[in-house]
Amino acid sequence: xxxxxxxxxxxxxxxxxxxxxxxxxxxxxxxxxxxxxxxxxxxxxxxxxxxxxxxxxxxxxxxxxxxxxxxxxxxxxxxxxxxxxxxxxxxxxxxxxxxxxxxxxxxxxxxxxxxxxxxxxxxxxxxxxxxxxxxxxxxxxxxxxxxxxxxxxxxxxxxxxxxxxxxxxxxxxxxxxxxxxxxxxxxxxxxxxxxxxxxxxxxxxxxxxxxxxxxxxxxxxxxxxxxxxxxxxxxxxxxxxxxxxxxxxxxxxxxxxxxxxxxxxxxxxxxxxxxxxxxxxxxxxxxxxxxxxxxxxxxxxxxxxxxxxxxxxxxxxxxxxxx
Amino acid sequence: xxxxxxxxxxxxxxxxxxxxxxxxxxxxxxxxxxxxxxxxxxxxxxxxxxxxxxxxxxxxxxxxxxxxxxxxxxxxxxxxxxxxxxxxxxxxxxxxxxxxxxxxxxxxxxxxxxxxxxxxxxxxxxxxxxxxxxxxxxxxxxxxxxxxxxxxxxxxxxxxxxxxxxxxxxxxxxxxxxxxxxxxxxxxxxxxxxxxxxxxxxxxxxxxxxxxxxxxxxxxxxxxxxxxxxxxxxxxxxxxxxxxxxxxxxxxxxxxxxxxxxxxxxxxxxxxxxxxxxxxxxxxxxxxxxxxxxxxxxxxxxxx
Amino acid sequence: xxxxxxxxxxxxxxxxxxxxxxxxxxxxxxxxxxxxxxxxxxxxxxxxxxxxxxxxxxxxxxxxxxxxxxxxxxxxxxxxxxxxxxxxxxxxxxxxxxxxxxxxxxxxxxxxxxxxxxxxxxxxxxxxxxxxxxxxxxxxxxxxxxxxxxxxxxxxxxxxxxxxxxxxxxxxxxxxxxxxxxxxxxxxxxxxxxxxxxxxxxxxxxxxxxxxxxxxxxxxxxxxxxxxxxxxxxxxxxxxxxxxxxxxxxxxxxxxxxxxxxxxxxxxxxxxxxxxxxxxxxxxxxxxxx
Numbered sequence: 051x052x053x054x055x056x057x058x059x060x061x062x063x064x065x066x067x068x069x070x071x072x073x074x075x076x077x078x079x080x081x082x083x084x085x086x087x088x089x090x091x092x093x094x095x096x097x098x099x100x101x102x103x104x105x106x107x108x109x110x111x112x113x114x115x116x117x118x119x120x121x122x123x124x125x126x127x128x129x130x131x132x133x134x135x136x137x138x139x140x141x142x143x144x145x146x147x148x149x150x151x152x153x154x155x156x157x158x159x160x161x162x163x164x165x166x167x168x169x170x171x172x173x174x175x176x177x178x179x180x181x182x183x184x185x186x187x188x189x190x191x192x193x194x195x196x197x198x199x200x201x202x203x204x205x206x207x208x209x210x211x212x213x214x215x216x217x218x219x220x221x222x223x224x225x226x227x228x229x230x231x232x233x234x235x236x237x238x239x240x241x242x243x244x245x246x247x248x249x250x251x252x253x254x255x256x257x258x259x260x261x262x263x264x265x266x267x268x269x270x271x272x273x274x275x276x277x278x279x280x281x282x283x284x285x286x287x288x289x290x291x292x293x294x295x296x297x298x299x300x301x302x303x304x305x306x307x308x309x310x311x312x313x314x315x316x317x318x319x320x321x322x323x324x325x326x327x328x329x330x331x332x333x334x335x336x337x338x339x340x341x342x343x344x345x346x347x348x349x350x351x352x353x354x355x356x357x358x359x360x361x362x363x364x365x366x367x368x369x370x371x372x373x
Numbered sequence: 374x375x376x377x378x379x380x381x382x383x384x385x386x387x388x389x390x391x392x393x394x395x396x397x398x399x400x401x402x403x404x405x406x407x408x409x410x411x412x413x414x415x416x417x418x419x420x421x422x423x424x425x426x427x428x429x430x431x432x433x434x435x436x437x438x439x440x441x442x443x444x445x446x447x448x449x450x451x452x453x454x455x456x457x458x459x460x461x462x463x464x465x466x467x468x469x470x471x472x473x474x475x476x477x478x479x480x481x482x483x484x485x486x487x488x489x490x491x492x493x494x495x496x497x498x499x500x501x502x503x504x505x506x507x508x509x510x511x512x513x514x515x516x517x518x519x520x521x522x523x524x525x526x527x528x529x530x531x532x533x534x535x536x537x538x539x540x541x542x543x544x545x546x547x548x549x550x551x552x553x554x555x556x557x558x559x560x561x562x563x564x565x566x567x568x569x570x571x572x573x574x575x576x577x578x579x580x581x582x583x584x585x586x587x588x589x590x591x592x593x594x595x596x597x598x599x600x601x602x603x604x605x606x607x608x609x610x611x612x613x614x615x616x617x618x619x620x621x622x623x624x625x626x627x628x629x630x631x632x633x634x635x636x637x638x639x640x641x642x643x644x645x646x647x648x649x650x651x652x653x654x655x656x657x658x659x660x661x662x663x664x665x666x667x668x669x670x671x672x673x674x675x676x677x
Numbered sequence: 678x679x680x681x682x683x684x685x686x687x688x689x690x691x692x693x694x695x696x697x698x699x700x701x702x703x704x705x706x707x708x709x710x711x712x713x714x715x716x717x718x719x720x721x722x723x724x725x726x727x728x729x730x731x732x733x734x735x736x737x738x739x740x741x742x743x744x745x746x747x748x749x750x751x752x753x754x755x756x757x758x759x760x761x762x763x764x765x766x767x768x769x770x771x772x773x774x775x776x777x778x779x780x781x782x783x784x785x786x787x788x789x790x791x792x793x794x795x796x797x798x799x800x801x802x803x804x805x806x807x808x809x810x811x812x813x814x815x816x817x818x819x820x821x822x823x824x825x826x827x828x829x830x831x832x833x834x835x836x837x838x839x840x841x842x843x844x845x846x847x848x849x850x851x852x853x854x855x856x857x858x859x860x861x862x863x864x865x866x867x868x869x870x871x872x873x874x875x876x877x878x879x880x881x882x883x884x885x886x887x888x889x890x891x892x893x894x895x896x897x898x899x900x901x902x903x904x905x906x907x908x909x910x911x912x913x914x915x916x917x918x919x920x921x922x923x924x925x926x927x928x929x930x931x932x933x934x935x936x937x938x939x940x941x942x943x944x945x946x947x948x949x950x951x952x953x954x955x956x957x958x959x960x961x962x963x964x965x966x967x
Contacts, residue, residue, distance in 0.1 A: 057519075057520030065535075177657075183616075185649070192642055272781075273787055275741060275786070278772065279772055280799065281769055281773030283803075294788075314527075316528060336621070343531070347528050354524070370835040371835070
């Protein structure tokens with residue numbers, strides 16, 4: 051754990067150092083006189099040895115200082131605080147869609163192993179691994195927004211509602227509901243559902259494939275035969291006995307899928323003009339705003355580690371042998 | 374005449390399927406043949422193989438397949454819908470999208486091959502070293518692997534390209550840099566199993582050097598899993614490369630890279646849908662091809 | 678009413694020409710080829726080497742042959758009811774309630790994430806309309822019957838927390854709580870320490886004779902079958918070599934009447950009274966399978 055965090059910091063630090071962009075120029079601008087430049091260089095600690103700079107970097111990160119964004123002229127931590135809930139909202143709903151459809155789909159494939167539902171699930175699953183998420187988003191917009199008009203377009207909320215909803219939690223739907231703005235809730239949902247479904251499809255592919263292989267493994271175990279010998283109905287053998295034993299690896303897979311979606315959101319948010327962390331990172335990237343890029347990368351990495359830890363804990367609670 | 378050829382063929386078959394092969398070559402060929410029979414009976418895997426072979430052929434014969442030069446602009450003919458003259462229509466600069474998609478196979482193949490050539494050996498080396506040597510070497514190498522696995526792959530690749538500057542070569546480096554950990558993991562897991570096998574002990578007793586054992590006996594045993602892993606990973610590499618291209622960080626214009634082509638068609642998506650649709654379909658088909666092939670190979674080559 | 682009387686007369690199990698085939702890509706594998714026997718309220722042993730089809734026979738009676746396997750029989754009657762014409766659901770309802778099975782290794786045959794008590798109670802509640810309290814009380818009583826000293830404590834343990842011997846008692850309790858008429862015991866003691874094997878067999882024997890059940894005891898252990906069963910079927914390659922009273926296995930004078938395969942098995946057993954330089958290897962004659 052600690053080592054992983056350390057490694058995360060080291061890699062981001064090194065990336066910042068190999069950057070061909072001069073970090074001093076990014077602060078003082080191209081036409082700063084030499085003395086101003088020199089002062090900024092000292093302020094940034096660039097005259098010190100590399101390991102001292104790294105120590106300073108770590109100390110800063112742990113006090114919540116990720117530097118200032120050149121693009122927004124704000125602290126990177128403040129920027130991330132405003133954009134992160136939007137990504138969280140998207141990835142969470144996407145994972146939810148993935149789990150709600152993916153798990154039963156995988157179970158269905160496993161209980162019909164080798165027959166046509168299994169083949170269909172296999173192809174659909176592989177298809178989910180093969181579609182570029184940004185292209186799927188574009189196609190979704192084309193079909194459901196432009197042609198059919200079923201959902202709202204890019205963005206998180208229509209302009210008409212933007213002044214109604216004050217940020218409380220940062221999750222727009224929740225905020226609107228708290229303030230009793232039901233039209234705004236509906237509007238927010240209409241914006242959210244398409245990008246979340248796009249992410250959800252990726253998640254369904256992954257979760258259903260994994261569910262299938264875990265369940266097939268469990269269904270071959272002796273205790274499943276024992277349950278059948280007792281006369282337990284087949285649906286209960288599957289859901290009550292086999293699936294109950296597959297919960298631990300499934301939780302891990304759902305957590306992993308959550309991480310994939312955080313990653314997928316980088317591209318999805320660009321398509322849907324979704325003001326989240328992914329778009330923040332890509333925007334900063336295109337503007338050579340390195341503090342923001344590395345801050346965002348660090349946060350995503352930290353969330354990865356946290357989700358891993360969380361799934362570990364859940365796994366331990368669900369398995370009497372590990373308790 | 375016909376009689377002999379029939380018996381000849383069945384003779385070959387028997388020779389291949391023999392349960393008591395007389396030579397190492399016969400055993401190896403026999404195993405290939407049996408795997409091929411299993412592979413052939415799997416329709417989805419065969420579809421994958423067909424797609425991948427088609428991809429290779431199209432890339433090789435791109436000038437013959439394409440109807441026009443992929444780089445030639447024809448502004449009066451810009452944003453034409455699909456027709457017989459332009460199967461997939463034309464883009465904002467009047468270039469023929471079909472021809473650009475065809476030439477795009479070359480770009481995609483180059484990226485995939487470069488990444489695999491870099492990543493495969495590195496992963497194999499790290500994994501086999503960690504698994505075979507064990508002890509602190511294993512601990513250190515696997516720690517490093519864990520750190521890289523803890524990173525979101527695309528985000529790390531993005532940060533890298535940002536540091537190195539956009540472009541095809543840098544995109545390849547960035548993808549390779551983020552793609553090796555799973556290979557190392559697979560190679561290590563295989564090595565750990567093989568290391569404790571009796572035949573390795575036998576070779577050790579014969580006095581073979583460590584390097585020789587790893588190179589001649591451990592590495593070949595890891596290959597099937599790695600080949601499967603690589604094939605399945607191809608799709609992921611294609612998607613990551615397309616993602617970088619889409620963000621303008623991969624291949625630079627006017628190179629006909631599919632991700633960049635989708636990005637170019639994004640502005641016209643609601644009016645001229647074909648500009649972004651066809652390159653995306655191409656990515657889907659190729660990625661699906663590699664996935665189907667890898668999935669089939671796994672069933673055949675990897676017992677688990 | 679008259680059918681009821683008939684059923685009381687009929688043997689518990691009447692099987693004629695049972696076949697189990699597995700259709701694999703390389704051809705059909707015949708696991709059981711034409712097995713016939715009847716089972717009354719007795720202890721019937723089935724012995725054979727591994728792969729002789731003895732376990733598949735038990736699974737076929739329970740309708741638990743896995744996917745590519747196909748079961749066929751000229752006749753398969755449970756107390757006069759035709760098993761072959763029953764649908765899956767009816768067969769399922771017979772399982773546990775009327776025909777049950779104790780499996781080899783309690784370490785793998787108990788669900789690792791449920792307490793042993795809840796697994797016993799589940800077996801009861803599937804077949805009886807009972808509240809959770811009644812099921813629990815029944816289960817505790819059943820645990821006592823398999824001679825577990827602190828049933829209330831054991832009830833809440835997970836399978837990994839009990840020893841092999843106790844696990845097998847739990848297994849027996851689970852499989853007998855719905856009071857079936859037939860119990861199939863598939864190598865019930867071969868995964869256990871020698872010291873607890875006899876205890877488990879004693880418990881099994883007591884319960885079977887108390888309740889007047891029919892027992893099919895599947896084993897590779899000739900000694901065990903000989904001392905534990907009334908009648909023995911010797912199987913090889915999916916076929917019955919011979920059926921004989923268990924007592925005759927030990928009977929030296931009856932040796933001349935034995936099937937060569939049975940004799941072969943007997944000769945492979947070491948005997949302390951008559952030590953030999955070398956134990957003979959088993960000769961198998963392909964003609965036996967014709």
